Amino acid sequence: MGNEKPHPTPIGIFVCSRGQRREPCSVEGCGGRVVKLCDFPLVGRKSGQTCNRAMCASHAKRIGVTSDDSVDYCPVHAKMHADGIA
Numbered sequence: 001m002g003n004e005k006p007h008p009t010p011i012g013i014f015v016c017s018r019g020q021r022r023e024p025c026s027v028e029g030c031g032g033r034v035v036k037l038c039d040f041p042l043v044g045r046k047s048g049q050t051c052n053r054a055m056c057a058s059h060a061k062r063i064g065v066t067s068d069d070s071v072d073y074c075p076v077h078a079k080m081h082a083d084g085i086a
């Protein structure tokens with residue numbers, strides 16, 4: 001009693017002030033808040049995975065008409081899709 005131990009300070013744990021990982025938009029120079037990840041399906045050795053590039057609302061390009069089958073592509077993949085490459 002009366003002999004309180006000080007709480008140990010955790011070392012090596014990154015604590016964000018808001019308690020949330022906040023990754024910026026992957027588009028260079030943007031830094032916007034990420035709301036989407038690129039759904040572009042990768043081929044070849046990474047087949048079965050998606051691009052997963054983090055994008056803010058203004059850089060996520062929606063592909064597709066209905067909300068059921070729409071996907072979101074990063075600017076690079078959206079352009080490839082628009083050009084008919086993918």
Ligand SMILES: [Zn+2]
Nearest residue numbers: 025030056059
């Ligand atoms: Zn952005």
Ligand SMILES: [Zn+2]
Nearest residue numbers: 038051074077
């Ligand atoms: Zn992509």
